[in-house]
Amino acid sequence: MPDDEDTMSSATELLNIFGAEQGHLQRLVRRITGSTHTAEDVVHETFIKLMNRDVGKRDVGLVVTTARNLARDAMRAERVRLSYAESISRDQLQPSVVCPEDEVASRMDLHSLLRALETLPRRTKRIFLLSKIDGMTYPQIARSLNISVSTVEKEMISALEFCRNWRRRRENI
Template sequence: MSDTKQLGAEAQDGINRLYRRYAAWLDRRLRAHVDADAAADVVQETYIRAAPYALDDIRHPKAFLLKIALNLVRDESRREGRRRRDRESQRPPEAEAAPQFDQVLLEQVIRSMPQLYRDVFVLSRFGGMTYPEIAQSFGISVKTVEWRMSRALEYCASRLDL
């Protein structure tokens, strides 16, 4: 027994056209929020959620698809937050002190890092941007981004005694 419904030929054709036209664009947009595998999953789920809508009723397809996708990402983030809180509530308080100290130490190291290195490091590690995206945003070469990132990592390693 299945709770899914079959789409008519016209609706199926509409959703297929919508998918072919915007799936790659949506995947690229989502990679700023989630990793590549999760982005692909969200794109698929987005089209499943969009299937019941008539293509003629969608005036702004990109906005429509992006709204569905970002809602899916937020929902998953909330679920993960609840799971994490549940796991943490079962952990003894002593286990929390070491990671908090490490986080504060890393934050201090990043703040003391030279601006050139820090910008690249933060965008790559915390912003989820690729080296070519960072290079484009700063108007520099990918090689320069790689060089700055290696210097940032060296800086962190020397300050954290790694």
Template sequence: MDFEDKDNGRTGLAGGDPLPPEEWELTGRTARIEAIYAEHHPQLTRFFRRRAANQDVGDLVQEVFSRFASARGGLATLIERPSAYLVKSARMLLAEYARADGRRHTDRHDSFGDEHEGAVDPQDALEARDVLRRAERAISRLSPLTREIFLMHRFDGLRYPEIARIKGISVKTVESHMTKALAAIKRARGKQ
């Protein structure tokens, strides 16, 4: 049964009328996408279940099929191997979600030292002070040249060639003094 649309003069169809030929192609595309969805939905669901949180699986599958349906300007049915396209889309989507998830976790990150400084375990503090005291004692027992080279490197931030130039010795000699200093500190800390 035909009726006249008074606003723009178009002719419409009643519910039981057959589709006109210009709409056959659209209906065929929709049916093809639905068939691809029915065929590949279980595989994509399994794929995402192994790689994503359960609450995200449905959304991820839906997003992949949404991208598929809009592929090639709405001509997704022209894709020769839809399974390959869907798998590639699924992998790319997971990568996008991982990047977004990483950004969300970075935003929520809070440094342990900032907020929890007052919550130091007294036993840990005593042990740290003891280790520091033993390291200081070991440094004070080093020969004056070894101690000075160690302090120049570790506290002044000078590199071995700079220390060698300042002290008028070779870089190998600086390395030797640093090795002695580090070994003494390691022994003092009880890590021998």
């Protein structure tokens, strides 16, 4: 089991690798993703992912491979998001005429949901509201909260699952 000194040495070595390779990593990831912001997020996520690993001077390849794999993961996630967005029909995007009774019922449901959201962890609720109410993208949310896009995605999955469960409970009443 590594002691604190080995851990510090590994962390220092990882910092040294990132100091020397950060520009190269960002260029590599930018070529894969086509986005400077995504490249910054992926390089940051690479550092976090390897932070608790035993990394030495010879592990530059591990850092590059990890960044490349995370960039590919980011691209796959983006393709899934785009595919979902494209699958939404025009009818789903068109505003519909709502009778007053339905509007009142919808407002009551919204207030009930907002009260229920108060039970979520603070960051999860904030990410959900930034996305759904403020219309921010995941990269925008990640930058504003100083977290990775991956973290935003995981928190949104949690929040959306919470909403699905809330809806199921309401429908069973």
